[in-house]
Amino acid sequence: xxxxxxxxxxxxxxxxxxxxxxxxxxxxxxxxxxxxxxxxxxxxxxxxxxxxxxxxxxxxxxxxxxxxxxxxxxxxxxxxxxxxxxxxxxxxxxxxxxxxxxxxxxxxxxxxxxxxxxxxxxxxxxxxxxxxxxxxxxxxxxxxxxxxxxxxxxxxxxxxxxxxxxxxxxxxxxxxxxxxxxxxxxxxxxxxxxxxxxxxx
Numbered sequence: 001x002x003x004x005x006x007x008x009x010x011x012x013x014x015x016x017x018x019x020x021x022x023x024x025x026x027x028x029x030x031x032x033x034x035x036x037x038x039x040x041x042x043x044x045x046x047x048x049x050x051x052x053x054x055x056x057x058x059x060x061x062x063x064x065x066x067x068x069x070x071x072x073x074x075x076x077x078x079x080x081x082x083x084x085x086x087x088x089x090x091x092x093x094x095x096x097x098x099x100x101x102x103x104x105x106x107x108x109x110x111x112x113x114x115x116x117x118x119x120x121x122x123x124x125x126x127x128x129x130x131x132x133x134x135x136x137x138x139x140x141x142x143x144x145x146x147x148x149x150x151x152x153x154x155x156x157x158x159x160x161x162x163x164x165x166x167x168x169x170x171x172x173x174x175x176x177x178x179x180x181x182x183x184x185x186x187x188x189x190x191x192x193x194x195x196x197x198x199x200x201x
Contacts, residue, residue, distance in 0.1 A: 026063075026067075027067045027070060027071065028067070028071060029067075030061075030063050030064045030066075030067035030068070031064070031067040031068045031070070031071035031072060033064050034060055034064040034065060034067065034068040035068060035072065037058050037060065037064075040058070041056075041058055041185050041187075041199065041201060042185055044056050044185075044186070044201055045184075045185035045186040045201065048186070055188070055200045055201065056200070056201040057198055057199065057200050057201075058198070058199045058201075059196055059197070059198045059199075060196070060197045060198075060199070061195060061196055062086060062087060062088055062195050062196070065086050065197070066084075066085055066086060069084045069085070069086070070083075070084075078165045078166075079101075080100060080101035080104055080123075080165065081098050081099070081100055081101075081165060082098065082099045082123070083097075083098060083099045084096065084097070084098040085097045085098070088192050088193065088194060088195060088196065088197055089192075089193075089194050090193055090194050091131070091192075092131040092132050092133060092191075092192040093129065093130070093131055093144070093192070094129070094130060094131070094132050094192060095127065095128070095129045096127070096128050096129075097125060097126070097127045098125070098126055099123050099124070099125055099126075100123065100124065100125075100126040100161065100165075101122070101123045102117060102120050102121060102122065102123070102124060102148070103121055103122060104164075105117060105160065105161060105164045106118065106120070106121065108164065116148065116151070116153050116154075116157050117148075117157060117160070120148055120149055124148060124149040125147075125148075125149060125150070126146070126147070126148050126161065127146065127147045128143070128145070128146040128158055128162075129144045129145050129146070130142050130143045130144045130145075130177075131144065131192075132190060132192050134183060134187070134189055134190035135188070135189040135190075136188065136189070137182065137183050137186075137187070137188055138180050138181065138182060138183060139180070139181055139183050139190065140178055140179065140180050140181070141175075141177060141178070141179075142177070142178060143155050143158060143159070143177045143178075146158035155177065158177070159176055159177045162174065162175060162176065162177065163175065163176055185201065186201050187199055187200070187201055188200050188201060
């Protein structure tokens with residue numbers, strides 16, 4: 001009887017190990033696929049084409065984007081943001097999820113008792129949904145809703161988080177919602193649909 005239990009346990013363990021290995025293989029395959037597409041886009045941007053040349057279109061799936069964020073994200077994401085995930089929908093809707101360390105944001109300024117960020121500490125899940133509009137070489141992000149630790153928060157809270165985590169030496173105030181930004185790599189437009197983003201250069 002005991003040997004049968006041990007055998008069953010070993011079979012289950014082997015199946016779980018195989019499933020984990022297959023998931024890791026798919027993760028790295030999708031990440032590598034996106035990395036290769038980005039490299040091709042950068043190469044195309046470095047060699048301007050004739051004005052009448054056909055546009056170059058590159059499509060990224062949600063699976064590729066999320067794998068790339070998981071594998072390569074730690075090398076370029078701001079400190080304090082982990083486990084990012086992106087889900088795309090029709091009409092340009094994008095839902096972004098991540099674990100965000102709110103302590104640095106909370107102490108970055110004096111807060112009143114009515115400020116939602118004065119009560120939340122540590123690393124919590126932040127979910128934001130909005131629309132991406134990108135055409136004619138510029139883009140904007142339009143806010144729809146956001147939650148912090150599962151609690152709905154107003155636009156100003158979402159914008160403060162966005163500004164805090166997009167600060168750079170060149171742009172110390174970070175990016176705000178509805179701010180226009182130049183698209184990189186000679187990108188002319190971005191089309192968002194369910195499960196896929198198509199970039200046109």
